[in-house]
Amino acid sequence: MTFETQFRGNAARTEALLTKLLSSETRADEITRPENLAEAMRHGVLNGGKRLRPFLVIETASLLNGDAEVALRVGAALECLHCYSLVHDDLPAMDNDDLRRGQPTVHRKFDEATAILAGDSLLTLAFDIIAAPETHLPDDRKAALVLALARAAGIGGMAGGQALDLAAEKTAPDEAGIITLQAMKTGALIRFACEAGAIIAGSDDVERHRLRNFGEKIGLAFQLADDLLDLTSDAATMGKATGKDAGRSKGTLVALRGAEWATARLRELVKEATDLLALYGDRADILIETAKFVAERKN
Template sequence: MLHPPSRTTGDGSASPASLSHPGSGFERALSDVAAALEPRLDLLLAEAALSGETMRPPRLLAAMRHALLDGGKRFRPFLLVESAALFGVPAQAALGAAAAVECLHTYSLIHDDLPAMDDDTLRRGRPTVHCAFDEATAILAGDALLTLAFDVLARDETHPDPAVRAGLVAALARAAGPGGMVGGQMLDLEAERIRLGEADIRRIQAMKTGALIASCCEMGGILGRATPAERSALRRYGGQLGLAYQMADDLLDLDATTEALGKAAAKDAARGKATLVALSGPAEARRLLEETVAACEDALQAFGARASGLVAAARFAAERTR
């Protein structure tokens, strides 16, 4: 059950963040968003199959469903919902934009798993799309989810104000494009088996992982009509969170099993990936990870207790086991 957004009390303090309540814990809040988002994603694909007079190829839709539904932590949608809650936006009112983010994120996973990219056979505990279907279908399913994301953001039901919808589209497009996620993936591929310095690795990770995470936080602020300073703080938090998430991912690749991760483990070292773990070693990477989590918390200071859910998200990103 979704809980109401945080509200400032009469003495200036804040009540618990949206989707959180005393004793629930962060993972309960994360699960609440995932549970609320799942039927929204299912409905989007059902509408895609039935709307209009043009035939939608059943195999394409089946591949989209295979990738999008019943899997993943829905961490990025959670960040959007929780960031919007800072400004009193109810969780249900943020789910349209959250669904768009999940569509785009899933597209990126489909394409990252392709043989020409990271060549993975397992994702979210089941066969990757190109293994379950075929490579061409996987490419097209990713393309379809990417374009569906912007379709969703442009809809009136996502937000009644066209200026807000345009802001959402612009933020997500910038994060996903050549200056963000796609550009970072290109740099990551080029960097295989090349020894890079810390600054270069951080740049790749900020683009490849951090840009989309930062945009989720900013999009929450856009929904809530945040001030430029507030949006900047959310971007700064999201950028640091993206770095923390990637460092934790790299440590998990080193330490965790395939069964625990739901995807192939120990692939980064085999491919010669440029990571802070490979550069500095696990102990130093863990120290840097703690520093990055502290930077996340620092970026949220202006929001006070209202940002408790986002503070917990940073700690979750660093301490997760899958």
């Protein structure tokens, strides 16, 4: 099966599960799901995303013979958390964006208060999905997933990275600061996506660290490619505003080192990520193609 076929197939399965999880049907111990809030959540999630992070959960679990249905649910949980971050990042108090994936952002289609609540609900739902009895995994692995995701998403991960990103609008960080910011804001969830596959499979610490390291490499590549696209692409291709970093005087590695250096560094990161999976042979082909896709994508 080709990478493109696998990528589209996993995205479709993830989309179908997300549609079910975000329905207005109440679950055990819920009182009701307000329709306007549920609609805002669906708008923030079911709007054409690539589903890269769920794909990484599914494929790393597959590489290590982890349960496919569990991986699908954990991937959906991660996508809910990722989309919460996008809903909140787009708010006027944050990045103040009107467009996301070619559609109005949640606060533009609804209102700011609803967007905040939609993000809050998606964040909470992510942990609900992992902990739920439908996720057929031993409790110790569920606890490990919850802890790893909380650490990747919170003050020492994505949320902390967003705080550093806001601060960078006032004082441009040096190269080390940019790398730290990007490893937190963008890289931490991609790192978790790859580590989650090892947790689902019950892998030992060595294997878990190897997949985590792979995620760190492609997380760096993802942000570096994003910075290049912000500089060279347009809003129609990207589905969101471009040129924002330069307009806000934010420091990026591309601005600091140049596009030629960034392109060369992307090749290095793909090589480093690929080398980490060499011992798996042909079974790692899909993940190796994923690393190339992350570095070479056009939107």
